[in-house]
Amino acid sequence: MSDQQGPQPRAERARRVADTLRQQITSGAYEQGKLPDERVLGHALGATRNVVREALALLGDEGLVIRRRGIGTQVVTAKYGHGLERLTGLAETLVDHGTVTNEVRTARVVPHAPKAVTERLRLPDGSEAVHLERLRSLDGRPLSVDSTWLAPDIGRPLLDLDLAHRDVFDLIEESTGHRLGSAEVTVHAVTAEPDTARLLEIPAGAALFAIDRLTCLADGRPVDAESLRVRADRFTLHALVHRGPVPPRD
Amino acid sequence: MSDQQGPQPRAERARRVADTLRQQITSGAYEQGKLPDERVLGHALGATRNVVREALALLGDEGLVIRRRGIGTQVVTAKYGHGLERLTGLAETLVDHGTVTNEVRTARVVPHAPKAVTERLRLPDGSEAVHLERLRSLDGRPLSVDSTWLAPDIGRPLLDLDLAHRDVFDLIEESTGHRLGSAEVTVHAVTAEPDTARLLEIPAGAALFAIDRLTCLADGRPVDAESLRVRADRFTLHALVHRGPVPPRD
Structure with missing residues (x-):
């Protein structure tokens, strides 16, 4: 999940970040339904912005979040x-x-x-x-x-x-x-x-x-x-x- | 699941038959791993052969069964x-x-x-x-x-x-x-x-x-x-x- 982990491909790091974010979203960590921006998320998750962006795309495909330009990433619906x-x-x-x-x-x-x-x-x-x-x-x-x-x-x-x-x-x-x-x-x-x-x-x-x-x-x-x-x-x-x-x- | 149920589209009947077959396969109903032919299955499930065929295709897409011409339908692997x-x-x-x-x-x-x-x-x-x-x-x-x-x-x-x-x-x-x-x-x-x-x-x-x-x-x-x-x-x-x-x- 961090750059300290060596040469794992970005897809793997994105999958791990997505797993962590899914767990956080499901447990109600983002109560207002709005996720912090990619830079803040990256800091909390020990990941680069590119990895965070790819993780958010995976969660978008799952229907868990929606990303809107200029607005940011919203949780679509609580599970x-x-x-x-x-x-x-x-x-x-x-x-x-x-x-x-x-x-x-x-x-x-x-x-x-x-x-x-x-x-x-x-x-x-x-x-x-x-x-x-x-x-x-x-x-x-x-x-x-x-x-x-x-x-x-x-x-x-x-x-x-x-x-x-x-x-x-x-x-x-x-x-x-x-x-x-x-x-x-x-x-x-x-x-x-x-x-x-x-x-x-x-x-x-x-x-x-x-x-x-x-x-x-x-x-x-x-x-x-x-x-x-x-x-x-x-x-x-x-x-x-x-x-x-x-x-x-x- | 049977023709007695009126004008539901075939896709719905196939989905129900697939649900029943999945339950049977998972609970070990077909111990040798080979399913009966479509006619026998249709009789047991109250469905036409076409519906059974469509249900087996759905279970094939799930990776639960494999269908081979001349051999029939096999359970791929027990769950x-x-x-x-x-x-x-x-x-x-x-x-x-x-x-x-x-x-x-x-x-x-x-x-x-x-x-x-x-x-x-x-x-x-x-x-x-x-x-x-x-x-x-x-x-x-x-x-x-x-x-x-x-x-x-x-x-x-x-x-x-x-x-x-x-x-x-x-x-x-x-x-x-x-x-x-x-x-x-x-x-x-x-x-x-x-x-x-x-x-x-x-x-x-x-x-x-x-x-x-x-x-x-x-x-x-x-x-x-x-x-x-x-x-x-x-x-x-x-x-x-x-x-x-x-x-x-x-």
């Missing part, structure tokens, strides 16, 4: 952190950031759900299931496309509820009268194909989180199998992870 | 799941999958570490710090580029240890005689700029995880600030997340 400590719906997570609204694109009973779905929800082969697809926005700006398959006894009552404004978790708990149990979450990073890019209003090829989440009732029955595609320029995942004791050897 | 339940190093995580080796690209004391680093490690302004950069490979195939800044008392002893074959966590614990405490982890999804793409042997523009991890000793002192860039075609993050009780209202 919203989604903690992995506790299972929460999007509206619940972002309650302090704004209002989540959902464009309900699909909400229906599918008479013979695909085998891949019935297996995941441990339903009999050929069983019906409820399918939802929602484009979710924060304060009117698209954030994620969520495809949700629900066990029929859990999903059917939801079709009459307020899918446009509320989290599915919240609706399930209201409808069943019971708190949900836990979820297995798998996080992928992918790029947006043109269809998803259009829905989320991002360039094709931009980075996305693709999140699989299988949520169970408190008794362990899986009832909610989701595929979420979340804009990575507006969203991070975070966790506080403990080292714990030395695990036993087999 | 390795990194659990967020416990703080582990890469070699420790992948101990059952193969051998991690590290090309040490930088390993040195930086006399005046950048302010961004000293602030994060709570070191005095202008303090020295130890910088490591390692290209990490599993069984000879690149997996991540890790840039690591260490507090000097923790980092200096590591410069004489086996950085080419061992996790930094492991080395810190050996060197200090104490187990690490916890880490704050922030996960971004980004695309690979040309320099990182070259190092990781992936196409420029491919999806990557960019992970910031600040690791503390058991007494809470932050000693290890890392930026990890991890190939998303070979790696997922997973967690078991609990719903917990209703949180108190402010």
